[in-house]
Amino acid sequence: MLDKVNELIGEVNTFKATSKKEVEAFRIKYLGSKGLLKNLFAEFKNVDAELRKDFGQALNTLKKSAENKVNELNDAIDNTTEDKGSYGDLTRPGEPIEIGSRHPISLVKNKIIDIFNRIGFTVSEGPEIEDDWHNFTALNLPEYHPARDMQDTFFIEKNPDTLLRTHTSSVQVRYMENNQPPIRTISPGRVFRNEDISARSHCIFHQIEGLYIDTDVSFADLKQTLLYFTKEMFGKSKIRLRPSYFPFTEPSAEVDIYWGLETETDYRITKGTGWLEIMGCGMVDSNVLTNCNIDPAKYSGYAFGMGIERIAMLLYQIPDIRMFYENDKRFLEQFTSVI
Ligand code: PHE
Numbered sequence: 001m002l003d004k005v006n007e008l009i010g011e012v013n014t015f016k017a018t019s020k021k022e023v024e025a026f027r028i029k030y031l032g033s034k035g036l037l038k039n040l041f042a043e044f045k046n047v048d049a050e051l052r053k054d055f056g057q058a059l060n061t062l063k064k065s066a067e068n069k070v071n072e073l074n075d076a077i078d079n080t081t082e083d084k085g086s087y088g089d090l091t092r093p094g095e096p097i098e099i100g101s102r103h104p105i106s107l108v109k110n111k112i113i114d115i116f117n118r119i120g121f122t123v124s125e126g127p128e129i130e131d132d133w134h135n136f137t138a139l140n141l142p143e144y145h146p147a148r149d150m151q152d153t154f155f156i157e158k159n160p161d162t163l164l165r166t167h168t169s170s171v172q173v174r175y176m177e178n179n180q181p182p183i184r185t186i187s188p189g190r191v192f193r194n195e196d197i198s199a200r201s202h203c204i205f206h207q208i209e210g211l212y213i214d215t216d217v218s219f220a221d222l223k224q225t226l227l228y229f230t231k232e233m234f235g236k237s238k239i240r241l242r243p244s245y246f247p248f249t250e251p252s253a254e255v256d257i258y259w260g261l262e263t264e265t266d267y268r269i270t271k272g273t274g275w276l277e278i279m280g281c282g283m284v285d286s287n288v289l290t291n292c293n294i295d296p297a298k299y300s301g302y303a304f305g306m307g308i309e310r311i312a313m314l315l316y317q318i319p320d321i322r323m324f325y326e327n328d329k330r331f332l333e334q335f336t337s338v339i
Pocket of ligand 1: 166167168169209246249280281282303304305306
């Protein structure tokens with residue numbers, strides 16, 4: 001008797017069905033009012049007293065297995081018919097769509113563009129392969145000027161010189177040549193310098209430079225714009241300008257923001273000073289205006305420029321600049337966003 005029940009349990013567990021009809025027939029066979037279980041339970045009284053416990057347990061197992069099987073098969077059939085065309089439960093949450101990620105350089109670049117768009121700056125772009133005039137000479141860096149050494153250059157051809165632009169200031173020259181003031185433009189782009197590759201510097205990186213030219217533009221306007229930018233970009237409202245030198249601006253300055261000294265990271269990235277250098281800036285040199293056919297007696301302006309990698313490294317705590325160009329998915333996926 002017990003063997004028979006165990007055999008039935010085996011049968012129940014291996015039973016397969018693809019239609020509701022088959023499942024119903026199975027249910028009636030085992031669990032129906034005239035089904036096998038009913039009959040077996042009726043046999044109970046004929047079983048020897050010492051075997052009853054085992055027999056009873058086996059019967060319960062059989063009953064549970066049969067009930068589970070019926071539910072399981074019905075569920076499985078419900079799901080497959082849905083796939084074949086019916087809409088199923090329309091209130092069920094949708095399948096998650098996997099979204100890609102933007103490169104951190106793009107995220108930072110877009111954020112900077114957005115901040116300057118709000119105060120009337122438009123985006124301008126130019127070629128990565130430049131001539132000497134737009135990259136150097138027009139920017140008050142004539143041939144043999146020692147400051148040309150500030151940016152080690154990749155030359156493509158000599159006489160006339162063709163080179164990979166060392167900064168996006170070349171785009172601003174092109175913009176001034178083709179537009180009269182008022183000018184408000186930012187130029188993002190890739191730049192190239194013949195430098196050793198390390199964790200802190202690379203021979204390819206990205207810059208974003210700004211140019212503002214109008215009547216009566218003063219250094220105070222520059223400072224106010226930079227303050228607005230640092231507030232929007234970093235949420236920091238203290239900056240300082242240190243005198244510096246760029247051939248194309250006079251006076252020139254380096255901009256530091258006060259990052260603070262609250263965490264250990266703050267100490268590390270600011271070398272314990274709380275201050276962090278983020279860009280160069282200055283009033284556009286009158287020679288540059290003249291070179292670009294803008295009358296310096298009538299107009300003045302300011303310019304600023306920053307490295308996008310440097311800012312992305314700061315914001316996202318990226319320790320090595322080379323990570324931006326390795327295209328390691330594990331790195332890039334950390335920047336998945338909905339925008
Ligand atoms: N072009 C400069 C550089 O690449 C940055 C800069 C831009 C400085 C504008 C001042 C004004 O270093």
